[in-house]
Amino acid sequence: MSVKQLSQMSAKELLAYYQAKLDEEARQAKANGKLVCWSASVAPPELCVAMDIAMVYPETHAAGIGARKGALDMLEVADRLGYNVDCCSYGRVNIGYMELLKEEAMTGKTPEVLANSPAARVPLPDLVITCNNICNTLLKWYENLAAELDIPCIIIDVPFNHTMPVSEESKAYIADQFRNAISQLEVICGRPFDYEKFHAVRQQTQRSIAQWNRIATMSQYKPSPLNGFDLFNYMALVVCARSRDYAEITFRKFADELEEKYKKGESAFKGAEKNRVAWEGIAVWPYLGHTFKTLKNQGSIMTGSAYPNIWDLTYDAEDETLHSMAEAYTRTYINTCLDNKVKVLRGIMDRGKCDGVVYHLNRSCKLMSFLNVETAELIQQANGLPYVSFDGDQTDPRNFAPAQYDTRVEALGEMMDQAAQTAGE
Amino acid sequence: MEQNVKTLLEQFRTIAANPKKAVEDHKAETGKGAIGMMPVYAPEEMVHATGFLPVGLWGGNRPVSKARTYLPPFACSIMQQVMELECDGAYDILDAVVFSVPCDTLKCMSQKWKGSAPALVFTHPQNRGLEAANRFLEHEYAVLQEKLEEVTGVKVTNVALEQSIQVYNENRAVMREFAKLAAEYPQVISAVDRHAVFKARMFMEKSRHTALVRELMEAVRASDPQPWMGKKVVVTGILVEPDGLLSLFDELGLAIVADDLAQESRQVRVDVPEGDEAPLYRLARVWQNMYGCPLATDTKKARGPMLQDMVRKTGADAVVVAMMKFCDPEEWDYPIYHRQFGEWGIRDLMIEVDQEAVSFEQARTRLQSLVETL
Ligand code: SF4
Numbered sequence A: 001m002s003v004k005q006l007s008q009m010s011a012k013e014l015l016a017y018y019q020a021k022l023d024e025e026a027r028q029a030k031a032n033g034k035l036v037c038w039s040a041s042v043a044p045p046e047l048c049v050a051m052d053i054a055m056v057y058p059e060t061h062a063a064g065i066g067a068r069k070g071a072l073d074m075l076e077v078a079d080r081l082g083y084n085v086d087c088c089s090y091g092r093v094n095i096g097y098m099e100l101l102k103e104e105a106m107t108g109k110t111p112e113v114l115a116n117s118p119a120a121r122v123p124l125p126d127l128v129i130t131c132n133n134i135c136n137t138l139l140k141w142y143e144n145l146a147a148e149l150d151i152p153c154i155i156i157d158v159p160f161n162h163t164m165p166v167s168e169e170s171k172a173y174i175a176d177q178f179r180n181a182i183s184q185l186e187v188i189c190g191r192p193f194d195y196e197k198f199h200a201v202r203q204q205t206q207r208s209i210a211q212w213n214r215i216a217t218m219s220q221y222k223p224s225p226l227n228g229f230d231l232f233n234y235m236a237l238v239v240c241a242r243s244r245d246y247a248e249i250t251f252r253k254f255a256d257e258l259e260e261k262y263k264k265g266e267s268a269f270k271g272a273e274k275n276r277v278a279w280e281g282i283a284v285w286p287y288l289g290h291t292f293k294t295l296k297n298q299g300s301i302m303t304g305s306a307y308p309n310i311w312d313l314t315y316d317a318e319d320e321t322l323h324s325m326a327e328a329y330t331r332t333y334i335n336t337c338l339d340n341k342v343k344v345l346r347g348i349m350d351r352g353k354c355d356g357v358v359y360h361l362n363r364s365c366k367l368m369s370f371l372n373v374e375t376a377e378l379i380q381q382a383n384g385l386p387y388v389s390f391d392g393d394q395t396d397p398r399n400f401a402p403a404q405y406d407t408r409v410e411a412l413g414e415m416m417d418q419a420a421q422t423a424g425e
Numbered sequence B: 001m002e003q004n005v006k007t008l009l010e011q012f013r014t015i016a017a018n019p020k021k022a023v024e025d026h027k028a029e030t031g032k033g034a035i036g037m038m039p040v041y042a043p044e045e046m047v048h049a050t051g052f053l054p055v056g057l058w059g060g061n062r063p064v065s066k067a068r069t070y071l072p073p074f075a076c077s078i079m080q081q082v083m084e085l086e087c088d089g090a091y092d093i094l095d096a097v098v099f100s101v102p103c104d105t106l107k108c109m110s111q112k113w114k115g116s117a118p119a120l121v122f123t124h125p126q127n128r129g130l131e132a133a134n135r136f137l138e139h140e141y142a143v144l145q146e147k148l149e150e151v152t153g154v155k156v157t158n159v160a161l162e163q164s165i166q167v168y169n170e171n172r173a174v175m176r177e178f179a180k181l182a183a184e185y186p187q188v189i190s191a192v193d194r195h196a197v198f199k200a201r202m203f204m205e206k207s208r209h210t211a212l213v214r215e216l217m218e219a220v221r222a223s224d225p226q227p228w229m230g231k232k233v234v235v236t237g238i239l240v241e242p243d244g245l246l247s248l249f250d251e252l253g254l255a256i257v258a259d260d261l262a263q264e265s266r267q268v269r270v271d272v273p274e275g276d277e278a279p280l281y282r283l284a285r286v287w288q289n290m291y292g293c294p295l296a297t298d299t300k301k302a303r304g305p306m307l308q309d310m311v312r313k314t315g316a317d318a319v320v321v322a323m324m325k326f327c328d329p330e331e332w333d334y335p336i337y338h339r340q341f342g343e344w345g346i347r348d349l350m351i352e353v354d355q356e357a358v359s360f361e362q363a364r365t366r367l368q369s370l371v372e373t374l
């Protein structure tokens, strides 16, 4: 630990520190001949972490590239390879990045685009693991990674829950896949699976998740000490390090800070919060600042988003059948029927005491877009709150128009003001 | 004989163009209704065993307007059509609709069904190599069967199910044979007709379809195959529609010598395995044995080699990729097999499939230049 002791760092510093550390660990692992795995963001890391495999998360990595305005270069590479612009931009950014790394590995020369990219440097994987609890796109994308790199692919398939609650048969099938993944890992690593560590990792994961959930509860207070957009940033660690204490340490610190703020009666905003909105969908990474500021400028604070809540992967770490863990990984709200999806979102809105919703119609994400109309209608029927929708994309900057976003958000602001006025009369 | 072939093909075209009549006729004849089968795969045998008519719901060729309210423009063309038909009440003559959800779009479609008939949803497992996946799917099918029994009022017995499996295995075998025959007789069976024979399959009780296809094949075989002066292609994708797009193949002398289309040969690629296991379990095994389709997860990406094999066996000059507009599963497969084709020296050409289309100039230009450079 160089400049500052960990214990003296703010949550924000911890976040940056651990993010950089994770990338460095992956690079070191590669350099030392240890295994590196690329993983879908909500695939269970418990299995690989138990085997000391260094993890890299392409969605988070792509989001970072997007936020640093480096997506277009990667998208262009994918375009050249024949990837249609209709394919999820996370996937395309990652495939573009992978191709450049591959080229570098094969020629010994760093392609110029890669050298000039603001992307965090991560190594090529020796294996990949995917899980379709947020979309089936992650199956197609990882099939391609495995094929292009000729490496093993571990699949944790969580069948779409058309009926809730999750069926016992589904849990049994998923738990069987965990066991199958374990035997795959034994072959890939060439050593027996470390069941003891696996148990400890599950416990660690639960400690991290508990702190993650603690943060989310802070948006219930009025004024809210938590700015919901911060969750988008902290999400990086719940994705990349939930099975490590990195996440737990950072989230505990952040939750403590928020509690402190709350006790002092401080709001996340410097000014007063006029109204509170829920954000449905992924952030628009290349325009994160813009999307936030537009809301802030009109006095709207975001206090509810179901997306970060996907990582509420609470389960019983002592359950050796792994059914509980299976259930946690399959019940993500976008992997369930519309009724349940609406229920989850409503719960988030209630908890955040939201006055309206902003729906992100995401050009990249069919699953998180095609039910927006129905979701919005059902929620409005239930709670009568106004909503707007804007066209965006989480990493392809060409699919977002700031002007349209601003107009829609302003309209929502007016509707919320109106509602507040009516309520006040 | 030639006259007979023409009459038979005409018959297939008429049936393919009139699903509503098929449902009405079935009702009049048997007193039983119809069950819609959403693309792409479902254990249709189970519906057949109830005596209700399974009807494929593979879109249409309408101007999309009402669907715009419910789907953004970047939803695939076929689901835009399906949504339009849902809004128009076209599916309200059905007693239920069976929905599988192997892609993100279908997951959503299953949750936003606008028809009056109930949607019966089931999920395919994707870790298909595992026995646990078979067991999971068997259970999904058992639940589906219960729902079907409730809707139809018919108990599905194992005896009936075994009979239906036989009917379907036979039909699939006949269709595989037909696809080969169509490749031998492109002068007799045009691309449009070939498609009609496959499409009629979605609106006919399968033993009747089998009988009619057999009759057709016999009539075609009455004359000898003639040498083909045009070019030969394999088509791959979800489907090739509308007929205006298909007729380009006929106009330009491109014989479809094999297809890897979800609507056509993928439907008949895999039979229900024989064996002593219960029929539901064997039906589930079909999914495990499926290959070469982007909806059936395959980390080995065997589709490219499969297409290569098809090209080799049929002597095709090129592969035509019929890319369903905004179908991401298909789009994700493309770069891999496209690269492989390049390595193997196989020509390929991508054309866009938009069911709503009325003019095909772009496809014509592309196909024409393919023909000229082959
Ligand atoms: S953005 Fe949507 S399609 Fe892309 S990986 Fe995430 S959930 Fe899947």
Ligand code: SF4
Pocket: B039, B076, B077, B078, B079, B103, B104, B105, B106, B238, B295, B324, B326, B327, B328, B329, B330
């Ligand atoms: S995206 Fe493709 S597979 Fe899915 S419904 Fe549309 S055409 Fe079918």
